[in-house]
Every structure is written in structure tokens, then in C-alpha cells.
Amino acid sequence: MERTWHKQLPAADLLVQGGRVVDPGTGVDAVQDVLIAEGKVAQLGKGLVAPAGARVVDAAGMLVLPGLVDLHAHFRTPGREDEEDLATVSAAAAAGGYVAAFGMANTDPVTDSAGLLRGLARQAEQDALVPLGFYAAVTRGLCGEQLTEMGELGAAGAVGFSDDGCALPTAAITRRALQYAKVSGRFVAVHAEDGSLHEGGQMHEGPASARLGLTGIPSLCESLDVARALDIAAYEDASVHVCHVSSEDSLRTIAKAKEAGVRVTAEVTPHHLTLVDEQVASFDPNFKMNPPLRAERDRRALVEALRSGLVDCVATDHAPHSPEEKDAPFEEAPFGVVGLETAFSVLYGALVVSGEIPLATLVTRMSSAPARIAGLQAPAVAAGAVADLCVVDPQAVWTVTAAGLRSRSHNSPWLGRELTGKVRLTVAAGRVAWDDLA
Numbered sequence: 001m002e003r004t005w006h007k008q009l010p011a012a013d014l015l016v017q018g019g020r021v022v023d024p025g026t027g028v029d030a031v032q033d034v035l036i037a038e039g040k041v042a043q044l045g046k047g048l049v050a051p052a053g054a055r056v057v058d059a060a061g062m063l064v065l066p067g068l069v070d071l072h073a074h075f076r077t078p079g080r081e082d083e084e085d086l087a088t089v090s091a092a093a094a095a096g097g098y099v100a101a102f103g104m105a106n107t108d109p110v111t112d113s114a115g116l117l118r119g120l121a122r123q124a125e126q127d128a129l130v131p132l133g134f135y136a137a138v139t140r141g142l143c144g145e146q147l148t149e150m151g152e153l154g155a156a157g158a159v160g161f162s163d164d165g166c167a168l169p170t171a172a173i174t175r176r177a178l179q180y181a182k183v184s185g186r187f188v189a190v191h192a193e194d195g196s197l198h199e200g201g202q203m204h205e206g207p208a209s210a211r212l213g214l215t216g217i218p219s220l221c222e223s224l225d226v227a228r229a230l231d232i233a234a235y236e237d238a239s240v241h242v243c244h245v246s247s248e249d250s251l252r253t254i255a256k257a258k259e260a261g262v263r264v265t266a267e268v269t270p271h272h273l274t275l276v277d278e279q280v281a282s283f284d285p286n287f288k289m290n291p292p293l294r295a296e297r298d299r300r301a302l303v304e305a306l307r308s309g310l311v312d313c314v315a316t317d318h319a320p321h322s323p324e325e326k327d328a329p330f331e332e333a334p335f336g337v338v339g340l341e342t343a344f345s346v347l348y349g350a351l352v353v354s355g356e357i358p359l360a361t362l363v364t365r366m367s368s369a370p371a372r373i374a375g376l377q378a379p380a381v382a383a384g385a386v387a388d389l390c391v392v393d394p395q396a397v398w399t400v401t402a403a404g405l406r407s408r409s410h411n412s413p414w415l416g417r418e419l420t421g422k423v424r425l426t427v428a429a430g431r432v433a434w435d436d437l438a
């Protein structure tokens, strides 16, 4: 069953020479040449010779990694093509080293019918540089009342079900969603939030919100709803995925559920792993997201959870916003930041270079782990596999600028900042999707 779609570019014939191949799935961490023929990894070894007509890429000093997979992005299509469309979001994904990305259903109209989902798939076949897939809504119009036709949507290729952007309002809806998703062989991705504790909130509730005079969103707002979803998943023996975990309290709940054998997976974003509530003091709307940036102790707990595997994967929650909407006073600006093009560099610099997380662990959490949750073959730099890989220059230092981003929107908290490690080449589904080497 197809879960992603992309346009048919010419298959790659490449010899990637002398890079350090790091593939935790096969256990390889060694300098190797990688020969790609007709879009497949044909051979790994030393001193490989390029066949006639194949391009040779000098990857000396670079990393050759399995391609990244993003379980959680917002494509803004249909409805807000002024902010992003499938061409721009897939270009951004490719530039970030991604070989697949999945879009949430809070589009306009909402992705809540099989017809709409099939239409998006056809559009991806026209426009997408890397394979894209789609969530279907849990409830019609994201209204939290009537369930969608989950069987039909699963058959149309929905990767999973989510009302992301909104929480599921009641235990009864959550329960029925998990029951139907289980029958259709899919998971439900939960945006955990207790609406009564979120109302009017601008940032994490703590000393910083008190000092800045902004309305706080307590971490309890998330952890209470996580606990409810996991209790229901346990009761129904159904699969649930917790989106953008942000607090230590939620991690404790997830740990307990995993110990008890509940079928739960969880993701964390690059911004929650590297930024904290104190940074809101700038009143820069690019530090406003939902869930909000939390306290330093939460951030440290998230990093440890990513290292240990308590949190299964990194997801960007790439959320493009137009400048007209985002360049507003902090209180009025919408929640969300873009992230596809900076995710690997941000985490490589902040967590790998600093020694907090081994490179192989980061690669697993950004590649094979999310691929498995999505039901995709895990990307591998191994003979016989479809070429789904990226080449990263770990020494490159680059500055994030609006003009340098492929995304149509530029609402990044890293604008103007220097990042370490740059994706130079991405081969997705056997096609060169990003080339910053030429």
C-alpha cells in the first residue's frame, strides 16, 4: 500500500567517494565509497570505479547517512499555498536531508475525506521532489465531534490519523478513534492539550511568564491529556503516537506506559530540544510555538529521553506562517515555526558536537525510527536498497537567512544564527532531490 507520493525524476547514477558512511541499521561506521546505479545502492567498498556516465561526488570529510524522515509537518496545502505548497515543502525537506515527510490534516479544507487525500497524492506526483505522505483527520472538520471514514481514508493511503492543531476533546472520541484506527491498521497521533488549561496562553507557565507578563500554559496542560490518551490506548490495546512532547511530566507518563507494554511512540521537536522559555524575553514571535518552549529542566529531560529512546524520534512540526500573520506583537502572533531545513544542523551542533548524543543515535531517531512508525522501509545505505540518503558536511558553518530557505515561509527561530553541519546532497527514492555540491 502506497503511503507516499513523489514526481518521477531521472534515477540517479552516482559514485559518492570517500565519505564516512554512518548507518546504525547495518552497524556500518567507516569510510566507504557508495555506488548508486539506476537509483539503487549497488555497492559499498573502497576504491570503487564509476561506470561510464555516472557522476562522481567527492565526499571526503563528509558524512553519508540514511535519509531523514519527518513524521510531522504542515504542508499548508490545500488552502494556504501563500505559506507553503507541495513543491516548496518538498524542496525544503530535500535541503534538510529528508527523504520523506508527512503532512498533518489541518488544511483548508481539512483533509478528512478519501477524495481529498487522493487529490493530494496526485498533486504530490506532480510537484513533490521527495516522497510526501498525508495524515487524515480523526474528526470531520477537526470539530472533535463526528469521526471521519477512517477505513476509507486508510485505504486511500493515510499514514495515520490526527487532529493535530487541535486536541481530541473527550475521552469518548479518543477511545472511538483508537478503536477505528486499530481496525484500519493505523495509529492515532495525538496533539495533547487540555483546552481548559490552555485558554489564552502565550508561553510556558513559570518564572519567565510571570516576569514577562504573558499568560502561561502549564506543563500540566500537556501531561494530563497525554495520561488520558495513554490510559485509553492501554485499555483498547491500540497504537498511539504522542506529538511534540515538551515536558518532563509527560515523559514520566510515557515511561510508565512503555514499561506496562502500552503501544505508544513519541516525538520531540528540534526547538524543544534546544530552546527554552527564557528566550521568549526577546518577544520575537519566532519563539512562539504550541506546545511552548519549556523550562531548562524540561529541555534536559527531553534530550535524555531522545538519547535513551524513551522518545522514539525527532519530528519538526514544520509550521509555515506568512509574514503578515507572524510579524505581529507576540501576544497576537500565531503559534509555530518552520524547521525542515534546519533540523539536522541544529541537533548535530547542539547535541552531537557537544557530546550529549552519539551521531548514530541521532541518525536512528531521525531516520529509521520515524520510518518504522510510518510503516515505511527504513532508509539504509546498504547494497540493494533504494538510494535514500544524504551527504552532510559536518565542518560547514552556515548562517540561516530568509533568502537562503527553500520553504515559502521564513518563520524560523534560527534566523541570523550560525549552525554547524550542512546537508550537501540528498538522494530520495533514488533521485537527486537536493544538490549543494555543484
Ligand SMILES: [Zn+2]
Pocket: 164, 165, 166, 191, 243, 244, 290, 291
Ligand atoms: Zn500539535
Ligand SMILES: [Zn+2]
Pocket: 072, 073, 074, 104, 164, 165, 317, 319
Ligand atoms: Zn503540528
